[in-house]
Structure formats: structure tokens, C-alpha cells
Amino acid sequence: MGEAQLSIRNLYVEYHTDEEVVHAVNGISLDLEQGESLGLVGETGAGKTTTALSILGLLPKPNGKVTSGSIFFEGKELSQIPEEEMRQIRGNRISMIFQDPMTSLNPIFPVGEQIAEALEIHFSLSKEQAAKRTAELLELVGIPRNRMGEYPHQFSGGMKQRVVIAMALACNPKLLLADEPTTALDVTIQAQVLRMIRDLKRRMRTTLILISHDLGVVAQICDTVAIMYAGKIMEYGKIEDVFHHPLHPYTEGLFASIPRLDRTQKRLSSIPGLIPDPSNLPSGCVFHPRCPYRMDVCNQIVPTTVEWEGRKVQCLKYQELS
């Protein structure tokens, strides 16, 4: 167990619009070791994508802002380094795969050229060297090298996502952020792509943050999982621990609302109510209005993170344990 490769400390991110302040990320802390893969799970508006964009320094300007906290990558604080150096890190040491493969590729250039471009920028390779490496990368993701000269529209959705992944891997990144990489794909194609990601991860020992709303996807790929809700990490732990014994009431509710293949249910148990408005978060614990174990103090006291045996949970139920 070495030094953490990526370390997020008490990160807060806000989006300012004319009318309101959206509290997208509200004090999250995470540590990832080299080669670890973390699943970041949560529903719409939980702050998953915002977290990834803050790591890359790509929050939409001028609305999005890190208001406090810090992100350390390989010992350097990312907010302190100049934009020029950040550009070097982006795409090179940290790269990101976006949800929609259709919009991640430029329709007017052949896919091979788009991958080669990244190589030429970051490694100043010659045209021939870049082409050779591109062919290797495409084969790595299961695309025959003779398709290098084809344009994005000649590829199916699953193949496009493979191209995007090849592009992200082009510079041997140390950290890969994958934002819902298979959500736009059909289930049999998703299975192919997920297996590929899993194999690549094992082979290249890249650190991975997999953002997904699908607990099943995370279960197949990740070692650890963080459950996000309203910009906070409600629960964190080893994947087996969290999946077999969820601690936080939200995690419990999330698992219970998924229809199961392995048993028959007459009714699903759903979490009552709605995801809170991020511009007007509830007082105390953000989950308390929907929580079945709500206590009187839950709307007054913001729970702190309780930590033991490698697990973390933010809930007043467990507060006495600390």
C-alpha cells in the first residue's frame, strides 16, 4: 500500500447562474491508489460528472467554480499548477471517456487521424510512428487496423465507443475517468465493451474512476465504490462490503428499488420523494426527508464521515461508533 495517486480533499463545487447557486459537490474526499478502480455511483444530479470535470480542471466557465478543497494528483495540487502544465496532464496522464461516443468524435476526420493527433501533440511522434502506435491501439480495443482510415459514421455505436477508449488510452494515462461509458450502448454490446475495459485495466494497471448510475456495471469492473447523493459521498467501501452489506439508508434504498433477476418481487420498494433541489438543499443530513430511519436530530446535525475497517459512511445512525 503506497501513497495515494489521486487524493481529493473536502472538495466543494458550485455553479452560479443568474438566479441561483447550485451546490453540485459538497465536501467530498477520496483517495485512489495506483491501479485501483473506483465506481462512482449516483442518480442524476448527484455530482458525479462534476467531480470528474473538477479533476480535469474542465468545469464549464464561467459558471462552475471549485469553492474550496483540493485535488492532489501524484503529489501535486492540481489547482496550483499553471494552465499550460495542466494541458500537458490532461489527455496525457489523466484522460476521460465521455458518455456519448457520437459527439466525442469529429465527424470530418478519419478515426485513425484523431488518435494519431493526440500522440503527435503529447509525444511529438513522427507521422509514421504515430500511425504505427494508432494501429496498435485500435487492435488493443478490438478494431482491425485496416479500419484506421474510416470515418466515424462508418462505425456502429459500440465500435465508436471503442475508438473513443483507444483515444483515451493513446498516451498511456495513469488515471482514466470514464463517465457512463456504456450507457448509450445495447446490453450485448455493453457486455463486450465492459469486458474489454476490465481486461485493459488488468493489463495496463491504469487507475480507473468509473462513473455510472448502474450498480451492475460497477459490480463487474470496480474494486471500490462510492455512493453519491446530492453532492456528498454517502458511503464508501470495498465493492463486496457495500454490495453485500450496505450501511447507509440511501444505499439500501437504491439496491431495493432495482428489479431483481434472481428473485420474484410483487412490488419494488422505492425511495419515497424526490432528489433534492441542489440550489436549495435540506438542512442537516441531505437525505433525511426521504430516509425511513429518520431521527429527530437528522434535520439539524450534518453527519460527519464515520470510518472503520476501510469503510466510510455519512449517517447519524453510525455516529456513536466513531
Added chain:
Amino acid sequence: MSSPVKPHPRTPWQEFWYRFRKNKLAVGGMGVILLYVSIALCADLFYSWDFIVGNQIPNAFAPVGTKAVVDWGGKKVEHLYILGADNFGRDVLGRMIHGARVSMIIGFVTIAFAVLVGGSLGAIAGFYGGVLETIIMRGADILLAIPNMLFALAIVAAMGPSFQNLLLAIGITSVPIYVRLVRASVLTVKDQEFVEAAKALGARDGRIIVRHVLPNCMAPVIVQATLGIAQSILSATFLSFLGLGIQPPAPEWGNMLSEARPYIISAPHTLIFPGLAIMTVILAYNLIGDGLRDALDPKLRR
């Protein structure tokens, strides 16, 4: 992003107004237009028609701010030429105010005509498609292929210069833009699921078009219409300048320019003020148009 109910639900109209208000230039433009419209409406309160079309030869080219005696209904009356007098001694400000009325009417009437005719044709073409669409769209294409001014000139030249013919000429040349615009919007809206839902509920075509399709096509039409009004006013002044629009002695900004043209050096005020009027009104409409585009553009919604 999921947005739970806001404390103060807004109607689409309130939402629009909130966004439009933030564009100060557009609000300024709207102020200018409102001012022009109210002056045009009350033109007769300021200057009577007979007075501004009657010659006062002795006062020809009176400079700005001249106080002079005029012959009014057989009596000699003292009159202040706020913006001076033209080559026939007529009050420039008075003629501009009555001219504003003409310009405003031309702007509104021609565009209303074009939106109504072009919009209906475009809606039919977009909604039903097929042969009907081909006929309508090719017709529009042909009209668009003829330069606008040339076409308007031809209509007025053939039918004779009159106010009605001017309206008709400018109105007809504006139609094809709205045919294309409305058809394009209808095509995108009619594939939305709420239109299909209405069909599934057993709604008739008329109801679907009027209630579901057209209201969701209005944004680009409103923007285009605002810019179109400016274009129409400009076309009308141009035709009048050429002597094919409003005939003197009736005042119109274009024919005022035309009449003042020989005196541009000796009596610049006869030309500058109507010119400024045209400029400000066109600018104002364009600013409103830009403001509307921003306020109505769904892409800018959060």
C-alpha cells in the same frame, strides 16, 4: 438536470419577459419603437394633415428652430419650425411624424400578411408533406430566386404606385421566408412525442396543428418577423425614394429623402432628420430582434 418545483412557477410568457428584460439594448430598442408608435398614433394631435401637405413657399428651407409666420386657413399664424422647413416651406418634424405613421403601418401590415400567408402555407407543407409540399416549396423557391427589390419594383411598376400596391408588393416578397421558416420548424416539432400523443388521443389534424405544432414553432417566426418589419420599412422608403411608393405631397421618410436630395449641401436638415428617423427605427427593430432571439432560444435555457 432535474428541477423540482420552483417556489414561484412561471408561465412561459413570464419566463420570456424575465430573460428579455436582461438585454438592455433590446429593451432600449423596444422603448424607441413604442415611442415611435405612440407618436404615429397621435400624429394628428401634433400637426394636422392639411398643414403638413400645404406649401408655405415663403418659408422654404427655414433652418432649425425658426419662428415664422405661416398662411393657415386664410389667416396669418405664427409657427415654430422645430426641425426647420423643406423646399416647399413644409414643417419637417410634422412630415416626419405623419411619415412615421405610414412606416409603422407598412411594417406591421406587410409582415402580418406575410406571416399569415407564408405561415399557413409552410404549416401545411410541413405537416402534410407529399405533392402539396412540393408545389408550395417550389413556388417559394421561385419567389426567393427573384431579387426582392426587383420583384417589388416590378409589381408596383405594373400595378401603378399607390399605398395599397406598395403594401401588396412588399408583403408578397416577404412571404417565402416565412413559408420556409415555418415548414422547417413544423418538421422538427411534428416528430416530437407530444404530437404523437395528441394523435393517439384521437385529436383531429386541425387541433394538432393549432394547439400543439404551431405554438412550438413561434419562436423563430417572432424573431424573423421583428427583423422583417425593419426590412419592410426599409424597402418602402427605398421604393418611395425611387418615386414608386408613397406619392408627394403625402409625407413618407423615403420620399422626404428623395425630395431633399438636391439640397443636401444648402439645407442638410431636410435630409438628416428623416435619415436619422429611418436609421433609428431600423436599428431599434434589429436590437429587439436580437434580444428576442436570445430570450426565445431554447438552447440557452438552463
Added chain:
Amino acid sequence: MEPLLEVRHLKKYFHTGYGTLHAVDDVSFRIPKGSTLGLVGESGCGKTTTGRSILRLIEPTSGEVLFKGRKVLDATPSELRALRSEMQIIFQDPYSSLNPRMTVSQIIGEPLLIHRRARDKKELERKVRDLMEKVELADRLYGAYPHELDGGRRQRIGIARALSLHPQFIVCDEPVSALDVSVQAQILNLLKDLQEELGLTYLFITHDMSVVKHMSDTIAVMYLGQIVEMAPAEALFEKQLHPYTQALISAIPLLEPGGWKDEEVLKGELSSPIDPQPGCRFAPRCPMVKSQCTEQDPPFVESAKGRFSSCVRAKEMI
């Protein structure tokens, strides 16, 4: 038992620049009153086109649709309008399926106006409020606009609109795929409750295997325009009699960490059914393919009691 809805040999072909797209190619099924048929498949398999063709939102190329014994495809425009009060649809996208210029009450009340189901404003308002209560929409949202609401509430509006004319049959076209899981569970529960309370019959279209299992009595699996397997829900998940169904089920990411072994996954990708060759459409990707599979169209037959499959090797899989 007499089925409420019966579909026979339904076909919908689209003529494209590349050839004829067989979007729905000879689909037949029956749905008994009060039950749910789940139609499941990947994108482009024709499940949505099937749903729309039954309601004639798309005119099918050929085939027969019988609703309570009446021929839907032969109905005149006025008969069709009347039929549509009995057959309704709930859409996938809770954003584009509601007219943004109308309030919640106008949207829910519109069908009542179209079919003159309310004598006056007061009755209309009462009926709209009743419907809102039925789908658990708060009364204060009566005058709200859809864009002020989240996906779950918007989907409830869509459901209330579909229910307003007291239909007996509803096509649910991916009604929860745009929703978050916690909201998805609420909507699925609501749909089940309504079915029980009102005796509704559903055609439930989805790409999500766990959702379709939860909702359906019988499941039909579609692949490139055809139903390849049909069976009672529980039985289908216990044993699959078509290699495509097998592949589909083994591709589901289970909730069990590390549940996937390193076994082979289904190779290749979906093509589109443009001018299809004779033979089984799954043959190019099928791990169990035989020479006869590509020679002639496989028949869709009852391979075991209550179980239908179009695989010539179905008997071997029992």
C-alpha cells in the same frame, strides 16, 4: 380465454435509399385481458415500431390487429378515433412527450375535451384533479408547466393523460428508461397498482431485462424485426430456448460483484434488417449455428408447453 388484443403477421417495411428495411417482419402474439406482454430487445429490433403500428400511429404494411375482436387496421378515421379512447400509449421521453406550452391540467384535460367527456368547466376540473390524485401528483401542480417538474412527475402526467379516457389497453413504450432507479421503482409500482385497480392490459416495451421480468406475465424477445422467443416470464429466465435470449440474459451486469466470469460474450454487432437474406437472422452471430440455419427461414413454433422459439435447435436446449 379470448385475448383482448391479438396481432397476426404484422409487418412494417420502410423503403430507404439502401433497400427495404424490414422493421417489423411477421410478428404475431395475443395478450389476454388484464395481463402484460413484455416486448424486449435491443435498439433497432422493431419493438417500438410494433407498438406504434398496433395503435396505427404508424400505418403497418400488412397484417391484422384485433382489439376485442374488432379489426383495428380496417377502422375508418371516425371508428379509429373512438378506438383510441380504449387503446392508449405512454411514451419513453418524459420531456418531449408533453407540450411545453400547456399546463399540467391542460395536458391531462385535453383528451376529455377532444372526446367531450366533460359537460362543463367544473366537471372537467374535477375529473382532472381525480386523475392527478390517481397518479399521485400533488394538487398544487394543477397549473404548473412541465418544464418545472422532474422526470418522474412528468411521466406521471403522461400516465394520467393516457388514463383519462378509461382505456383497457395501454402500450408502455420504455416508460422508465429515462428515469433514475429510485424514481423508476415508483413508476413501475404505480403502473402495477393501476393495472390491478383498473384491470388494464399492457404491452410493455423495454430494453431492460430486469424491468421486463418484473412487469410481465409473458415475454417476447425481438431480434431484427422478428420475435425469436416467447415464454412465461419466470420460465424464460430459468431456461432460454433461443441462443439470442441466452446471450441477452448472460450480458446483464448482475448486482453481484465480479459476477462475470471470463467466458465468451456474444460476438459481433446488430446489423439492420435491410433486404434480409433467407435464414435465421441471428445466424451470423450465433454460437450454435448449423448449415440449415442459413438456408431457410426457421419456423416459430411451440418447442415446449407454452414456450415458443424460432431456433431449429430449441429442442436441444430444453
